[in-house]
Amino acid sequence: MSIPESQRRVAYINEMIESGHADRLVAEGEAYHQDQLNHIADEISSRYPIRVVLLAGPSSSGKTSTSHRLCLSLLEHAKKPVALSLDNWFLESDKAPLDEEGKQDYESVYALDLAQFDEDLRRMIAGEEVALPTFNFLTGKREYNGEMVQLHRDNILVVEGIHALNPILTEHIKPENKYKIYAAPMSPVSLDGETWIPTHVHRLLRRMSRDLRTRGKSPQMTIAQWQSVRDGEAKWIEPFMSEADVQFDTSMIYEVPAIRLTIETALQTVSATAEEYKVAERLLFYLSFFEPLEASYVPRTSILREFIGGSQFNVG
16 A cells, blocks of 8 residues: 555655755755745736835744845845834833733734834835834833934835734835735645644744743743734734735745754643643654754754744844
8 A cells, every 4th residue: 555645745754864865855945935935036026116025924934034035035136125024113012902811912913003113114115214123022112223224216125024914004005016925834744644733833833942942931831822822813914814915835844853853852841730731742742753853954044043043134
């Protein structure tokens, strides 16, 4: 009996790692992303007069790294991109909206300073010099550190953030001047022909890796917050998926083996008595199907570096 295609994929990944061909596996995953980005850059370059590229997606989809890599592709098309993150226009923490439980709701579009962003965007499009903010997540404050931007006719603004496709952000910009991208993992993995790793689990694994590395948050803490994150996505992000001109699949064939090394030990510390234990146990089960992959194989320009660390881009 032949092995189903869904099982052959996992077998292929493990065989490549075990046989010493991890570099080829990684190259395959990176080429998949680059092919998509080249196509998107071609589209943007052929659609004059696009001034703003809007790149949105759910948590841990790889938006920031994607925006930087897209900028590199646009440079190869003789464009002059300028990348901005919507996170820098967050309201200061004492002004953030509250959710139904009275907690600060950073999943809401109203967690952004919409008035300030609108003013800054209008001035940038008009060619004025604008001071760019930086949001300090440790203090919950917006800071201005002297960074300025001034767009010229040959510049393209690349704006990334979970709310980038929400029309409220760019309602004054003509449709022909915008190009909209939805980025997220879109390729679920089957482990045995019956058990699948859904794409939202890919994102949870990514987020746990990043939270552990950059914020000192345990996998248990990330799991505890995950449902509220997904609820926010359903309310604020998914309704605008259809607005996108193109969808970019940030899934990567080698990502689960690479992430396994960064979070497996930490996941094993979740107590059997904790509410989050069943999810942790399920994630460990998923990871057990894959051979681990050393981070040294992962290029510094890879989207995966946003989560495991070592990126050449400023992605936190």
